[in-house]
Amino acid sequence: MVPGDGGGGRLMFGIQLAELLGQEPAGADEAMAVVTGCDEALVEGFARLGADRAAALRVLAGAVAASPLGPAVAEAVEKTAVGSATDEHLAAVAGARTALLGALHDARLASLDAALGRAREPWPETADGVWQSEPRLAGARSWLRELALVGWRGVGDDLVSSADPTVEALWDAPATRRLAVLVDGLAAELHALAPLATAERLPVRRWADLWARALLLSQPGPWDPEATEATTVSGRLLPLGTEIHEHGTSVQVVVHALLEQAGETQTRLVRVGVGAAKVDTIVGPAVWRVLGRCPVLLAALAERRALEIAELPLLASGDLRWHDDRARAGEPADPFVTARAGLPGALASPVPPLDRHPVRLAEPVLLEGYTIKGDTLHLDGQQLPLALEQLPSSGPLTRQLVAASTELIGLLGWDGGWSLRPLAVRATVKRKQVEAHNGDWALGPTDPKIAKAEARNGDAVAVLRERAGRLLRS
Numbered sequence: 001m002v003p004g005d006g007g008g009g010r011l012m013f014g015i016q017l018a019e020l021l022g023q024e025p026a027g028a029d030e031a032m033a034v035v036t037g038c039d040e041a042l043v044e045g046f047a048r049l050g051a052d053r054a055a056a057l058r059v060l061a062g063a064v065a066a067s068p069l070g071p072a073v074a075e076a077v078e079k080t081a082v083g084s085a086t087d088e089h090l091a092a093v094a095g096a097r098t099a100l101l102g103a104l105h106d107a108r109l110a111s112l113d114a115a116l117g118r119a120r121e122p123w124p125e126t127a128d129g130v131w132q133s134e135p136r137l138a139g140a141r142s143w144l145r146e147l148a149l150v151g152w153r154g155v156g157d158d159l160v161s162s163a164d165p166t167v168e169a170l171w172d173a174p175a176t177r178r179l180a181v182l183v184d185g186l187a188a189e190l191h192a193l194a195p196l197a198t199a200e201r202l203p204v205r206r207w208a209d210l211w212a213r214a215l216l217l218s219q220p221g222p223w224d225p226e227a228t229e230a231t232t233v234s235g236r237l238l239p240l241g242t243e244i245h246e247h248g249t250s251v252q253v254v255v256h257a258l259l260e261q262a263g264e265t266q267t268r269l270v271r272v273g274v275g276a277a278k279v280d281t282i283v284g285p286a287v288w289r290v291l292g293r294c295p296v297l298l299a300a301l302a303e304r305r306a307l308e309i310a311e312l313p314l315l316a317s318g319d320l321r322w323h324d325d326r327a328r329a330g331e332p333a334d335p336f337v338t339a340r341a342g343l344p345g346a347l348a349s350p351v352p353p354l355d356r357h358p359v360r361l362a363e364p365v366l367l368e369g370y371t372i373k374g375d376t377l378h379l380d381g382q383q384l385p386l387a388l389e390q391l392p393s394s395g396p397l398t399r400q401l402v403a404a405s406t407e408l409i410g411l412l413g414w415d416g417g418w419s420l421r422p423l424a425v426r427a428t429v430k431r432k433q434v435e436a437h438n439g440d441w442a443l444g445p446t447d448p449k450i451a452k453a454e455a456r457n458g459d460a461v462a463v464l465r466e467r468a469g470r471l472l473r474s
Helices: 010-021 028-044 051-063 070-081 087-116 137-150 157-161 163-171 174-192 204-217 284-291 295-303 335-342 399-403 448-457 460-473
Strands: 230-247 250-261 268-277 305-315 327-332 363-368 371-373 376-379 382-385 405-414 418-429 432-437
Touching: 010 087, 010 382, 028 051, 028 087, 028 204, 051 070, 051 087, 070 087, 087 137, 087 204, 087 363, 137 157, 137 163, 137 174, 137 204, 157 163, 157 174, 163 174, 174 204, 174 230, 230 295, 230 335, 230 405, 230 418, 250 284, 268 284, 295 305, 295 327, 335 363, 335 405, 335 418, 363 418, 382 418, 399 405, 399 418
Parallel strands: none
Antiparallel strands: 230 250, 230 305, 250 268, 305 327, 363 405, 371 376, 376 382, 405 418, 418 432
C-alpha cells in the first residue's frame, strides 16, 4: 500500500490519487501531437510523403533539434522527404520518436513515484550491455524499411509473409529472440487486418510503436537485456502479483515481487519473467503447461508461498534472471500482507532507456476502501478506469470478482490516461471472503467447472508433445 494515515491509508491515498490524476506534465499534449504526425506519415508510407506529412516529420526534427539527436534527425527527415532514406535515416526518425515518448514516460513516472511516495534508483551509466552486430539483424532492418516506405495501407500479403525467414533466423540466437517475437507479432497483426488498403480502422499508434522499437532493436548496439551486467542476489522473494501475456506463438509470465536481500535492510521491487514458445491452439489455463521448466516458481504462485533464492542474477532494470534450480519454496506468504507491509518502503528499480514509453508504465499498488461502478474504481471522490479487458483467461480473476472486491492488488499504468490493471482481489461472495490471483492456476485450474471442461477437451499440450515425439521417432 502507498503510505497512509495509520488507519488503513484510505484517505491519504485519495489525496495522492487526486494529485496524480489532476496534473499533466508540461508540453505533454504538444509532444504527443508531434508523435501523431510521425505516425500518420507511416500510414501512407515514407516513399510518398505529401507536403503535410513531410512537414510533420520536420516538426519531429525540430522537437529534438537541441538534443544530441538533432543533426542526425534533421538530415534523416530531409533525405526521407526526397525519397532517399537509408536504414540509418529511418533509425534516426525512429530514435527521435522514441526519445519524445521516453521524455513523456519519465515525466509520468516521476509524477507516479511522487504520488506513491516511492523511491527509485537511477539508471546506472555503466549498464550498457554488450555491443552486438548480428548479421541476421540486417534482414529485420530490410523488412522494417519496406514497411516504412510502403506504409500500412500499402502492405500486402507478400510483404507480410516475407518476414517469416527473418523471424526464423532471429529465433536461432538468444540475443535476438526479443526482436523475433516483436517482428513476428507485428507481422501477425498486419496479416489479421488484411487487406489493409481498405481496412476501416488501423491501430496507427500501436503499429508505429512496434515498428520504431523493432527498428531500434535491429540496429547494432547494446540492446540485449540478457547481456547487461548483472549482480547476483540471495534472499527471500515475496510475490505480489502476476501478469500473463499471451500471443499466438508465445506466452510470458511476469511476477512482480519484493526481494528481501541477504545483508540488506531495504526491500526492492523486482520482476521475474519466464516465457515459452507455443502454438495458437494452446490457450486459457493450458498455457501454464508450456512453462513446466519452472516447477518451483509455478508451485509458489499456485500455493501463494515465498521463495528462497540463491545466487540469482539481478539486472539493473530490476529483472531477476530466473533459474529454477536456484530457488526453493518457502513459507506461505499472503500477497496482500506482503503489499501492505512491504510496498511503502520498497526501492523501485530504474527503467532501461529503450523501455521508456508511457504505455509500459506498470507500478504495483494495493488499494482498499473503494467502490466499483462498471469499469471504474471510485476512491475519495476520484475515478480510476479499470483495464478489465486485460484479465487473462488463464487465471480465476473475473469482472464479477473485481466488482465485488474490497481489496485489490494491481498495476497502475498509462494508456491515454491512468488506469489500473487488477492482479489479485479479495472479495465477498455469498457472505464468504474469497481471494483470486492471476497465478492461482499455475499448477492447473482450481475451479471445478474449468477443470472438468479441460478434462473433457483434452490436454492440448500433451497431445502436441506426443505427436512431436512420434515425428522425431519416425
